[in-house]
Amino acid sequence: MEKIELYDVVIVGGGPAGLAVGSELSYNHKVLLADKGEAGKTSRSWFVPLDVVDEKVMPYTYSGVTRFMTQTFGGADVSWKTELFDRYPYINEKTLLPHWREVMKNNGAEVLDQCAYVDSVVNDGIVTVETTRGSFRTRLLIDASGYDSPIIKKYAINRDHDYWWSVFGSIGEHPDGLNGMAVGDYMMWQTFEDTNADVSASMASGRPVFEYEILNENTSFSFAFYLRKERVSREVMEKEYMTIIREEPTTANFHDLKIKELKYGWYPSGALSQQLAEDNVVFIGDAACWTTPCGWGMTFILRNYREFSRQMSKLLVAGQLDKKSLLSVPHYKTHEKYEVLLNTIVTHFLSNAPAPMLDKFINLFNSVPKILCEKIFTLTITREEVHVMLKAMLAQFELMELVRILPKEDYLLVLDEVKYFAEDAVVDKMHEVFGFFHKTKAEPSGMNNGFDFS
Ligand SMILES: Cc1cc2nc3c(=O)[nH]c(=O)nc-3n(C[C@H](O)[C@H](O)[C@H](O)COP(=O)(O)OP(=O)(O)OC[C@H]3O[C@@H](n4cnc5c(N)ncnc54)[C@H](O)[C@@H]3O)c2cc1C
Secondary structure, eight states, X not given: OOOOOEEEEEEEOOSHHHHHHHHHHTTXXXXXXXXXXXXXXXXXXXXXXXGGOOTTTGGGXXXXXXXXXXXXXXOOEEEEEOSSSSOEEEEOHHHHHHHXXXXXXXXXXXXXXXXXXXXXXXXXXXXXXXXXXXXXXEEEEEEOOGGGOHHHHHTTOOOTTOEEEEEEEEEEEOTTOOTTOOTTEEEEEEOSOOOOOSHHHHHHHOOOEEEEEEEETTEEEEEEEEEEXXXXXXXXXXXXXXXXHHHOGGGGGGTTXXXXXXXXXXXXXXXXXXXXXXXXXXXXXXXXXOSOTTOOHHHHHHHHHHHHHHHHHHHHHHTOOSHHHHHTSOOOOOOSHHHHHHHXXXXXXXXXXXXXXXXXXXXXXXXXOHHHHHHHHHTOOOHHHHHHHHHHHHHHSOHHHHHHHSOXXXXXXXXXXXXXXXXXXXXXXXXXXXXXXXXXXTOGGGGXXXXXXX
């Protein structure tokens, strides 16, 4: 009987995570990568902070964001040039991913397209992976199959606490020119009128945010994105996006947009990147929520892939592929809770805040050094800077307003930090307000309780 070949590593998923790690591991190990579609072909594109771009990735980046602008429906409008970084480069997905695939091929790895994962069984340290193109035996299975991982489902890994980003947009041409927009602009605004007067309804649904990035003299990437507990369907997103770019007065510059390519997808926003493993199985990329509250998935992949591969290679050589050993492999995380705190607050604001609060939020951004606003999104913020922002926030908002936006767990994060700089009386008041709200949250009448929080 023919003996089935034994691989060191089988990777399921040929997105950025699978290909990045595959390109590294295939230097020293026998690797097979299987993608249900075509490995290296994605409808996504990314901009990332410059500090995550190593010398291997740098040749596959181009231009980038140089100016950030925000605007709320209420009219507040601010813009600032990037100060800390000279630019946020774009990753050219049409060249970087095929390059990683080529590296794997040159290293002797096998990359199989139209090869979907079906099931897997671990027996005596060997994983048998069943796919639509046959069975493969491997010492280590790496799940890089993304947001809808069948392997996460198989192991019943609980993702109830995750939020999801749902994104729909297009690369488009502006036949009539950019109408005042400039190459390198990144604009983010709230698109819809504030229909969320009822706070509980706003917490349940929120609104999409419209963004655009100007790629060159006549091309933009514009999109609507949602942060929700559930994933918004493609149909719903497409309808709303088309209304936004064709009809909204605030998007007049886009009414004549010629759509060249649609881009959409879903990715987890997990609050902290997760380290997940089982015996002989390890999870990377969106499958493990290697991402941030703001969903910088590619950013985390680039931070992780080389060191992760180096450590994984050592374990393969040592034959230590049990769950405990695999979990010991460090990967970049936001180690400090305070690093994710403001990022988390921002995402709640973007999803849940009614327009008048967003105006205040923009005022807040205006009242602190601009560089802090950027740092929130890139997680390079120091504890002292977090405290500057929190102090400004407490000055800008009434406590009850914050309570309405933040879920309890995030309020506790705020409190942890506020304790470092606020007087005891302020901390006690926060406890009182948040405690009261969360106890009475189920009763709408509790909202109008006569408390004076000013
Ligand atoms: C429109 C959009 C814009 C984005 N912009 C940014 C940005 O600017 N900066 C940033 O850092 N991040 C951004 N992200 C997030 C980023 O794209 C993701 O976090 C990243 O792509 C995750 O990579 P991955 O390899 O883990 O998963 P994916 O890119 O989802 O790749 C998974 C791969 O696995 C394959 N697969 C799935 N199921 C199976 C199966 N059963 N069998 C075999 N193969 C399978 C798929 O075909 C796919 O090729 C954006 C996402 C979207 C949708």
